[in-house]
Amino acid sequence: xxxxxxxxxxxxxxxxxxxxxxxxxxxxxxxxxxxxxxxxxxxxxxxxxxxxxxxxxxxxxxxxxxxxxxxxxxxxxxxxxxxxxxxxxxxxxxxxxxxxxxxxxxxxxxxxxxxxxxxxxxxxxxxxxxxxxxxxxxxxxxxxxxxxxxxxxxxxxxxxxxxxxxxxxxxxxxxxxxxxx
Ligand code: AR6
Numbered sequence: 794x795x796x797x798x799x800x801x802x803x804x805x806x807x808x809x810x811x812x813x814x815x816x817x818x819x820x821x822x823x824x825x826x827x828x829x830x831x832x833x834x835x836x837x838x839x840x841x842x843x844x845x846x847x848x849x850x851x852x853x854x855x856x857x858x859x860x861x862x863x864x865x866x867x868x869x870x871x872x873x874x875x876x877x878x879x880x881x882x883x884x885x886x887x888x889x890x891x892x893x894x895x896x897x898x899x900x901x902x903x904x905x906x907x908x909x910x911x912x913x914x915x916x917x918x919x920x921x922x923x924x925x926x927x928x929x930x931x932x933x934x935x936x937x938x939x940x941x942x943x944x945x946x947x948x949x950x951x952x953x954x955x956x957x958x959x960x961x962x963x964x965x966x967x968x969x970x971x972x973x974x
Pocket of ligand 1: 831
């Protein structure tokens with residue numbers, strides 16, 4: 794199965810395989826950013842490539858950001874109106890990693906909610922270059938969303954976009970565990 798859905802209170806949770814930079818039917822995508830908000834590899838590279846140079850130009854005066862922090866920009870040439878840039882923890886360096894990672898998800902959702910956005914798509918922040926183990930990161934991400942879901946007044950869809958089958962199955966299993974019973 795390539796999709797999995799669930800809900801936390803009023804918020805529908807979608808788990809999908811795909812490219813975060815190719816999402817079109819959400820109000821915002823989240824960038825797994827670096828502190829300089831510059832194009833990089835992985836998610837940041839894909840988002841900046843698809844958004845065009847205007848995104849980096851908008852980012853420059855907002856940088857640097859701190860671990861766990863999120864900032865909002867326009868989507869530029871992306872098919873979505875907004876990008877929320879989050880700096881996840883480097884696993885083994887930034888502690889407590891779980892709190893810092895959870896802070897990214899909570900912060901991004903609060904920012905989106907303040908802007909009146911209804912749907913947000915996340916990649917698996919910190920699980921690439923930053924080395925966060927995928928299984929642990931999936932539980933932290935989903936528990937963070939569950940923790941704020943009831944406080945959100947505008948956000949009604951949270952999508953996790955995983956690049957590979959392994960990510961899809963890990964997030965799908967974590968979602969099942971958290972929504973069971
Ligand atoms: N769409 C969805 N997921 C993706 C995509 C994509 N296009 N590309 C990669 N992933 P990473 P981080 C997955 O490294 O660990 C950058 O260079 C990937 O398989 O993008 O937070 C920045 O500039 C992995 O599971 O983000 C920072 O310096 C997950 O997305 C640093 O890396 C996150 O991988 C951030 O590292």
